[in-house]
Amino acid sequence: MPVTSSPPPPGEPPHTEHAHVWSNWAGNQTCRVPVVRPTTEAELRRVVADAAEGGRHLKAVGSGHSFTGVALTDGLMVALEDYGRVRAVDREACTVTVEAGCRLRDLSEALWTRGLALPNLGDIDVQSVAGATATATHGTGLAFGNLSSAVVGLRLVDGTGEVVDCDADHRPEVFRAARAGLGALGLVSTLTLQCVAAFHLHAVHEPRPVDEVLDAFDDLVAAHDHFEFFWVPGTRWALTKTHRRNHDPVAPRSRKDAFVADLLVDNLGFGLANRAGALRPSWFKQVARRLPSAGRTEFNDRSYRVFASPRHVRFVESEWAVPVEATVEVFRRVRKVADGLGYPVTFPVEVRVSAADDITLSTATGRTTGWVSVHMYRGMPHEGYFAQVADVMADYDARPHWGKLHPRTAADLAPLYPGWDEFQEVRARLDPHGTFDNGELRRVLGPVGG
Numbered sequence: 001m002p003v004t005s006s007p008p009p010p011g012e013p014p015h016t017e018h019a020h021v022w023s024n025w026a027g028n029q030t031c032r033v034p035v036v037r038p039t040t041e042a043e044l045r046r047v048v049a050d051a052a053e054g055g056r057h058l059k060a061v062g063s064g065h066s067f068t069g070v071a072l073t074d075g076l077m078v079a080l081e082d083y084g085r086v087r088a089v090d091r092e093a094c095t096v097t098v099e100a101g102c103r104l105r106d107l108s109e110a111l112w113t114r115g116l117a118l119p120n121l122g123d124i125d126v127q128s129v130a131g132a133t134a135t136a137t138h139g140t141g142l143a144f145g146n147l148s149s150a151v152v153g154l155r156l157v158d159g160t161g162e163v164v165d166c167d168a169d170h171r172p173e174v175f176r177a178a179r180a181g182l183g184a185l186g187l188v189s190t191l192t193l194q195c196v197a198a199f200h201l202h203a204v205h206e207p208r209p210v211d212e213v214l215d216a217f218d219d220l221v222a223a224h225d226h227f228e229f230f231w232v233p234g235t236r237w238a239l240t241k242t243h244r245r246n247h248d249p250v251a252p253r254s255r256k257d258a259f260v261a262d263l264l265v266d267n268l269g270f271g272l273a274n275r276a277g278a279l280r281p282s283w284f285k286q287v288a289r290r291l292p293s294a295g296r297t298e299f300n301d302r303s304y305r306v307f308a309s310p311r312h313v314r315f316v317e318s319e320w321a322v323p324v325e326a327t328v329e330v331f332r333r334v335r336k337v338a339d340g341l342g343y344p345v346t347f348p349v350e351v352r353v354s355a356a357d358d359i360t361l362s363t364a365t366g367r368t369t370g371w372v373s374v375h376m377y378r379g380m381p382h383e384g385y386f387a388q389v390a391d392v393m394a395d396y397d398a399r400p401h402w403g404k405l406h407p408r409t410a411a412d413l414a415p416l417y418p419g420w421d422e423f424q425e426v427r428a429r430l431d432p433h434g435t436f437d438n439g440e441l442r443r444v445l446g447p448v449g450g
């Protein structure tokens with residue numbers, strides 16, 4: 001592998017904190033390891049070179065919002081919250097270059113002041129840019145790809161401590177792999193993202209009968225820039241969200257409406273329903289039935305303020321990417337699973353769509369994608385439910401989200417990705433000693449060079 005720079009700079013490695021227990025957002029993944037907080041690329045290189053020399057594992061962590069153990073390590077954890085500055089903005093090309101630890105929300109705010117925005121976002125925007133792109137985090141919209149597809153340039157420190165730059169013209173096979181690299185190829189240092197001119201989103205959020213939504217699904221996703229729905233199990237209702245891109249004047253929700261929608265419906269409502277369900281399952285249905293009647297909201301605001309909303313209620317999730325034409329059929333089968341479990345599913349099933357891309361291990365590689373995700377309130381049994389959903393998915397060549405719970409192994413996943421071997425070849429080249437390896441990567445990718 002050609003490299004762009006000389007051996008790691010001399011100097012002190014950054015201070016390493018003593019081992020303490022790290023836990024992800026959902027609280028279902030923990031490890032007890034020392035943590036280091038680099039602030040410069042030179043420190044990133046030093047940390048990797050020392051780990052490689054000492055034969056130690058090392059893992060970068062973003063904001064810990066993956067539900068799997070993809071960010072866990074038995075060696076050293078590299079926390080990147082102090083390495084998140086905006087490095088450069090190219091207004092003409094509409095691109096931004098950021099350090100890996102930059103939070104999506106901070107990036108959106110910084111871009112807005114320069115008349116730019118990220119093309120699309122998921123439900124939340126507290127993830128780091130490197131963490132979100134590592135697992136191909138996505139939003140919804142037939143014409144819009146995931147966050148990894150916005151990456152047009154990337155710079156990482158590979159497993160030998162060397163810096164590798166890549167883009168579509170330079171080391172294209174590394175670029176194709178590293179745009180959604182699962183943290184397996186190196187420590188991503190900086191990313192250059194394709195942005196668009198800042199835009200507003202006109203939002204209509206309203207409950208509708210779920211059967212009506214299913215019958216009209218193809219038209220709904222075709223007619224709206226961004227469409228998604230949340231079906232509340234045990235009910236006939238779906239909360240639909242449609243978002244239209246525009247440059248009309250801002251007409252934000254009143255504080256009360258925002259409070260009701262974000263806190264009561266998106267969070268506390270589900271939280272209450274979940275707590276009621278945990279106490280007595282029959283209460284859940286009563287509370288859940290009332291949620292959709294929370295009503296219709298309509299507003300127009302900055303794109304990133306509409307795409308993402310806070311999540312206060314903790315849950316675990318499993319999400320699957322299927323060929324878009326199978327979305328409704330898959331959803332109907334998941335609905336049967338949820339309604340037939342014999343215990344209440346106390347969190348909604350979410351359905352989205354996204355554009356195809358050509359990123360080696362992107363869940364949307366080579367096909368326009370429909371997304372079906374199932375959630376369960378933290379602490380309630382999810383294993384049986386998620387396992388039955390995974391069984392359904394086997395009939396549709398479904399690809400599991402890299403950051404969400406699923407039972408698949410490398411042997412199951414390899415046939416689903418045409419570029420699997422290319423990714424493994426790049427991984428073996430960039431991380432010859434398995435420095436970035438962990439249990440989750442061994443499960444879903446197999447051993448380095450294996």
Ligand SMILES: Cc1cc2nc3c(=O)[nH]c(=O)nc-3n(C[C@H](O)[C@H](O)[C@H](O)COP(=O)(O)OP(=O)(O)OC[C@H]3O[C@@H](n4cnc5c(N)ncnc54)[C@H](O)[C@@H]3O)c2cc1C
Nearest residue numbers: 062063064065066122123127128131134137138183188403
């Ligand atoms: C409440 C909630 C809502 C969510 N909503 C969505 C959604 O709408 N759409 C969606 O697709 N997903 C969603 N997710 C999943 C989430 O976006 C992904 O799991 C994402 O990877 C988390 O980003 P993070 O910064 O927390 O990364 P982490 O979970 O901390 O890390 C993810 C991976 O990135 C690697 N990594 C981080 N930084 C670097 C670096 N500098 N170099 C190399 N590797 C690195 C880690 O090692 C790990 O492998 C949601 C998750 C939660 C908890």
